[in-house]
Amino acid sequence: MSSRDAILQRLRHRTGGELTAPECDFSVLNRPEWSTAEKLDMFERTIESVHGEVHRTTESGWIDRLAEILQTRGAGTLLIAKEHEIGKALQSATKSREDLPQLLIYDEPVESWQEALFSEVDAGITSTRGGIAETGSLILWPSVDEPRLMSLVPPIHIAVLKASELYTTFHHAMQSQNWAAGMPTNALLISGPSKTADIEQTLAYGVHGPKELIVLVIE
Amino acid sequence: MSETAQQSPHHIDVKEFHPRARAAIHNPQIRQNFRKAMDGLMTKRKSAFEGWDLETLRDLGANIRLRALANLPDLLEQLEQKLTENGITVHWAADGDEACEIVRDICVARNASSVIKGKSMVSEEMELNHYLEEQGIEALESDLGEYIVQLAEETPSHIIMPAIHKNTEEISQLLHDKTGTDLSHDVEYLTANARLQLREKFMNADVGVSGVNFAVAETGTLCLVENEGNGRMTTTVPLCHIAVTGIEKVVPNLEDVTALLALLTRSATGQHITTYFNMISGPRKADELDGPEEVHLVLVDNGRSTIYQDDELLDTLRCIRCGACMNHCPVYTRVGGHAYGTTYPGPIGKILMPHMVGLDEGRHLPTASSLCGACGEVCPVKIPIPDLLVRLRQESVDGDKLHPAKVRGHGAKRSSMEAMIWKGWSWMHARPGMYRMGTSLGARFRKLQPGKFGGWTRYRTAPKLAARTLHERMKERSQ
Numbered sequence: 001m002s003s004r005d006a007i008l009q010r011l012r013h014r015t016g017g018e019l020t021a022p023e024c025d026f027s028v029l030n031r032p033e034w035s036t037a038e039k040l041d042m043f044e045r046t047i048e049s050v051h052g053e054v055h056r057t058t059e060s061g062w063i064d065r066l067a068e069i070l071q072t073r074g075a076g077t078l079l080i081a082k083e084h085e086i087g088k089a090l091q092s093a094t095k096s097r098e099d100l101p102q103l104l105i106y107d108e109p110v111e112s113w114q115e116a117l118f119s120e121v122d123a124g125i126t127s128t129r130g131g132i133a134e135t136g137s138l139i140l141w142p143s144v145d146e147p148r149l150m151s152l153v154p155p156i157h158i159a160v161l162k163a164s165e166l167y168t169t170f171h172h173a174m175q176s177q178n179w180a181a182g183m184p185t186n187a188l189l190i191s192g193p194s195k196t197a198d199i200e201q202t203l204a205y206g207v208h209g210p211k212e213l214i215v216l217v218i219e
Numbered sequence: 220m221s222e223t224a225q226q227s228p229h230h231i232d233v234k235e236f237h238p239r240a241r242a243a244i245h246n247p248q249i250r251q252n253f254r255k256a257m258d259g260l261m262t263k264r265k266s267a268f269e270g271w272d273l274e275t276l277r278d279l280g281a282n283i284r285l286r287a288l289a290n291l292p293d294l295l296e297q298l299e300q301k302l303t304e305n306g307i308t309v310h311w312a313a314d315g316d317e318a319c320e321i322v323r324d325i326c327v328a329r330n331a332s333s334v335i336k337g338k339s340m341v342s343e344e345m346e347l348n349h350y351l352e353e354q355g356i357e358a359l360e361s362d363l364g365e366y367i368v369q370l371a372e373e374t375p376s377h378i379i380m381p382a383i384h385k386n387t388e389e390i391s392q393l394l395h396d397k398t399g400t401d402l403s404h405d406v407e408y409l410t411a412n413a414r415l416q417l418r419e420k421f422m423n424a425d426v427g428v429s430g431v432n433f434a435v436a437e438t439g440t441l442c443l444v445e446n447e448g449n450g451r452m453t454t455t456v457p458l459c460h461i462a463v464t465g466i467e468k469v470v471p472n473l474e475d476v477t478a479l480l481a482l483l484t485r486s487a488t489g490q491h492i493t494t495y496f497n498m499i500s501g502p503r504k505a506d507e508l509d510g511p512e513e514v515h516l517v518l519v520d521n522g523r524s525t526i527y528q529d530d531e532l533l534d535t536l537r538c539i540r541c542g543a544c545m546n547h548c549p550v551y552t553r554v555g556g557h558a559y560g561t562t563y564p565g566p567i568g569k570i571l572m573p574h575m576v577g578l579d580e581g582r583h584l585p586t587a588s589s590l591c592g593a594c595g596e597v598c599p600v601k602i603p604i605p606d607l608l609v610r611l612r613q614e615s616v617d618g619d620k621l622h623p624a625k626v627r628g629h630g631a632k633r634s635s636m637e638a639m640i641w642k643g644w645s646w647m648h649a650r651p652g653m654y655r656m657g658t659s660l661g662a663r664f665r666k667l668q669p670g671k672f673g674g675w676t677r678y679r680t681a682p683k684l685a686a687r688t689l690h691e692r693m694k695e696r697s698q
Contacts, residue, residue, distance in 0.1 A: 003520070004311035007466065010524040011292040016533070021289035022282040028275040029478060046491060110509040114422055135492040147508040148455045152448060170492075171477040180473050183438045185305075185504060186455075189496035194448035196410060197488075198364035198380060200387045201256055204410035207363055208417065209448025209495070 029171045031134065039133040039166040040217065046136030050192035051205055052213045056163075062216050063089065066125070066158065067099040069214060075101050075122035079154055081145045082107045086127055086160055106147055117149065123156035124210075130165035131215075132173055137191040138215065139173060141184045148186050157210040159190070163219045231560040233576055236583040239558040249384060249555045256383045260546040263489025264597070280482045281601040283475045284537035287467075291527065294436045294469045295518065301439025305501040307514040315345035318519045322347060322428065322461055323354050325515055329459055331356065331425030335417075337453035338362040338445070339430030340378050340540060341463045341519055344562045344575070347428070359424070361417050361449040363410065370397045376556030378563060379487050379542040384555050417449070427453035427511065431464035432483070432539070433476050434516070441516065442476055443497040444483060446490075451497050460499075460511040466518050467536040479539055482599035486541040522574045529625045531610055535570050537600040542567075544594035544604060550587055559584065566594035570607040578615045578628030585611035658688040 001009075034042070044054045057065045070078060078101045081087035087105065094100045104121060126146050129139040138159050142148040151157050167173035170189065174180075179187075194209030205211050243249050268276075287294060299309045312318035318341075326334065334356055336342065348369070351358040360369045364381035368374065371393055375381030382390065387404050394400045400412045429450055433442040441462050443450045454460045470476065484490045503510035526532045545551040545565025556564035561572040561584070569588060573581040585608045594604040614625065615632040647653045661668075665684040672681055 002311070003313040003317060006313060007311055007518075007520045007524055008292050008295065011295070011466075011527060015528045016530045019285075019289035019533075021286040024279060024282045024286055024475070026279065026474065026478065028272055028279055029481070050490075050494070106508060108508065118418055118422060137492055137496075142510075144504075144506050144508065147510070148451075149509045152451050152455065169477070170480070171474065174473060174477060180437055183440050183473075183498065183500040185499070185501040185507065185510060187440075187498040187500070188451075189492065190494065191492045191496075192494045194446070195494055196363045196447050198362070198367065198382055198447075199390050199406045199409060200252075200385075201259055201380075201383075202387070202406040204406050207410050207414055207447045207449070208361070208421075208452050 026171065029169055031168045031172075034133065034168050036163055036166060039168060040163050040219075042133040043131055043136055043166055044217075046134070047192060047213075047215065048136075050136065051195070052136065052192045052215060054215045054217060056217050056219055059218055062160065062218060063093050063100075065216060066090075067097070069158070070101050070123060070156075071099060073123075073156065073212075075156060077102045077104050077120060077122045079104045079106055079117075079121045079124035079150055081105070081126070081150070083145045084127055086125060087145075090125070106150055110147070110149060117153055121154040123158060124150045124154040125158040125160065126151050128159050128161045128165070129177065130167055130173060131161045132168075132170050132189070133166055134169045135189075135191055137170065137189040140188040140190060142186050142188070143184070151188070151190060152209050155206060155210055156212045156214065157190075157193070158214045158216060160216045160218065163217050233560045233572070233580045233584070234582060236558060236560060236587060239560060240554040240587070243554045243558045248386070248389075250553065252384055252386050253552050253555050256377075256380065257546050257552045260489065264486055264543060264546070265489075267485040267489040267491060276478065276482060277599055277601050279478050280539075280599050281537065283470060283478055284539070284600045287470045287475070288527070288533060288536055290471065291467070291469070294471055295466060297436040297471075298434055298439060298469050299518075301436060302516055303439075305439045307439065307441075307501060307516055310515060310517045312517055312519045312521075314521045315519065318345045318463060318517050318521070319347055319350040321517050322463070323351065323356070325459065325461055325513075326351070326354075326356055326426055329425060329513075331459070333357040333420075333424045334359070334426045334428055335420055335424035335453055335457060336360050336362075336365070337427065337429035337443070337450040338365055338381075339428065339463055340375075340562065341430055341465055342428060343375060344521060345463065345519065347463075358428070359417075359420055361420070361453055362445075362447060363413055363449075366413060366417070367393065370394070374557070374562070376564065377542060377545060378540055378567075384557065421452045421456045424457045426459045426461060427455075427457040428461045428463065429453050431462050431468055431516070433479060434464060434469045435471075435473050435476060436469055437472050438500060440473065440498050440500045442480075443495075443499070444480065444493050445497070446494040448495060451495055454497065454499055455510055458511055459513040459515075460502075461515045461517065462499075463517045463519060466520055466523050467538075483539050483541050486543040486597065486599040525625075525627075526574050532574070532607065532625060534602050535567075535574070535607060537602050538567055538571070539600055540567075541599055543597045543599065547593040547597045549589060549591060549593070554587075559587070566604045566608075567602075570602075570604055570611060573611055573615075573626055573628070577631070578611070578626050579631035580628065582615055582628070582632045585609075585615065655688070655690055658690065662686060662688050662691075 193213040196207040348358040367382040376384040432444045502514040551565040569584040
């Protein structure tokens with residue numbers, strides 16, 4: 001008998017008899033309905049408490065703010081998506097202004113440019129599928145256009161979040177977006193920059209992923 | 220470096236708990252490192268649950284796990300079916316050895332010579348690194364704590380913070396000796412160097428091996444909880460990802476994960492959430508530009524289906540591996556994680572390891588507890604750890620051959636002398652005349668009572684029999 005069958009058989013023919021499943025009441029996770037402003041305040045407070053940075057901006061002002069942020073950090077290259085509106089907006093903006101860093105488009109399989117991705121990209125910018133106020137989290141569903149490594153390998157990760165897409169809790173976000181109907185190959189909650197406390201409980205940022213997480217909130 | 224920490228698990232005799240515990244107690248560095256860390260973790264956990272109805276949340280956590288266990292075989296089949304539909308290959312392993320062989324076979328089929336690892340306690344249980352090295356495959360840990368422990372040729376002393384037994388000076392010296400970094404106590408510098416060295420390894424590794432925190436049956440999703448990003452690197456950069464997990468980690472619905480995650484990170488490190496919550500539901504699709512082209516899940520039994528048979532022991536399988544029980548354990552805090560000599564230390568290890576190594580090997584584990592109850596009080600899924608410790612103590616001295624042995628090594632600690640004394644004790648207590656005669660003889664010859672009772676009187680004064688028995692005094696009073 002295969003290990004699979006042996007394991008399943010042992011589990012099915014339990015000597016202790018059949019088990020009964022208890023009811024699960026999720027109402028303890030419910031929170032009062034917060035306004036967008038309240039959710040944004042909460043989100044900002046929570047993500048800043050773990051070293052994330054929040055910039056409130058607008059549909060028309062975010063590129064200016066982004067250029068400013070990247071300049072103060074001396075970023076020379078910015079990784080963008082090819083098709084997403086964020087990537088497109090930056091591609092057209094760079095034609096008329098010189099304060100943006102060199103734009104790199106993630107449109108080739110990683111194998112063809114892995115070395116460069118790991119060593120030459122200073123920052124990456126991605127969209128989000130919303131945020132979670134209670135835990136200060138960003139929801140990312142990497143895609144063909146915005147691959148998984150965009151938010152992981154560059155030392156600075158910039159995420160664009162629409163304030164109107166803030167949810168109070170993870171539970172609420174998942175239910176509202178009906179995740180159970182189908183998940184992408186990879187989905188993420190990101191709540192701050194990469195960090196470790198493995199050396200004597202001392203916090204250090206950017207251990208494997210980005211050292212900085214910057215959220216541009218579009219109000 | 221502590222004496223107790225130098226061995227790899229392959230040489231550790233679990234039975235030798237007492238000498239290791241004694242050595243650890245007399246090592247001020249170990250005591251200090253653990254005390255400091257555990258105090259911090261207890262405070263953080265407390266503040267992370269402020270404003271929560273913690274009891275109701277723990278009830279929910281317990282019910283979610285119990286519901287999953289009640290339907291375990293169906294859920295495993297559903298998980299397998301969903302994962303297969305999603306393009307993830309599912310393997311089943313009866314024990315650690317079989318799981319190691321499955322990983323090796325996947326590596327061999329891909330012609331892989333190097334493996335990069337994310338944190339996985341099941342892989343520690345399998346002793347996977349050791350096995351792969353023997354097969355000529357390099358296995359490198361990428362979680363900073365695990366990396367440190369691997370460089371030191373040790374084992375993790377805590378399930379969440381593997382290198383918690385070391386302080387900055389010790390780690391600095393180790394990294395200097397092994398990787399050539401400066402002898403600096405600047406944690407940022409040490410971390411930055413590890414980042415550089417490991418990034419190189421991520422790019423060149425053929426296979427990434429990770430654990431799983433929750434496996435969701437309804438969507439076929441593997442969830443990983445982490446702060447560093449090494450888990451994401453491990454599961455994204457190499458072309459092949461192998462996840463290993465115990466069969467108990469499955470839950471029915473995605474919704475279940477929200478409550479368990481809220482409990483897990485707050486209980487473990489006092490975080491509202493970890494930096495990354497990584498949900499993997501499939502390999503790279505044809506048009507996607509990164510991610511592994513092959514994803515495997517190895518479901519490991521290794522004694523779990525045996526624990527599953529018994530209504531009481533079953534509760535052990537609720538565990539979500541947060542480590543809160545060890546953070547709050549007065550014994551663990553004093554002796555540290557290595558004294559146990561087991562993959563899982565602390566209270567959860569004391570109720571889990573006897574099933575894996577047998578009560579003969581693990582005879583001292585259930586008794587390495589004061590039964591203070593702290594572990595049971597903080598457990599996010601309400602595992603009655605103290606009750607299970609008592610149950611395993613009973614199992615280890617039970618001499619009833621007719622009683623089906625639930626735990627391997629059942630009765631291993633039974634001493635015929637002790638059994639005879641208790642038999643005599645119960646015989647006497649069931650007979651009032653004998654009892655009166657016995658106590659009055661005891662009172663009369665109380666001068667002959669020994670002043671020492673072995674280990675028990677090492678730090679205590681022996682109680683003395685009274686000059687008159689309670690019965691005699693009550694008789695006087697009623698006259």
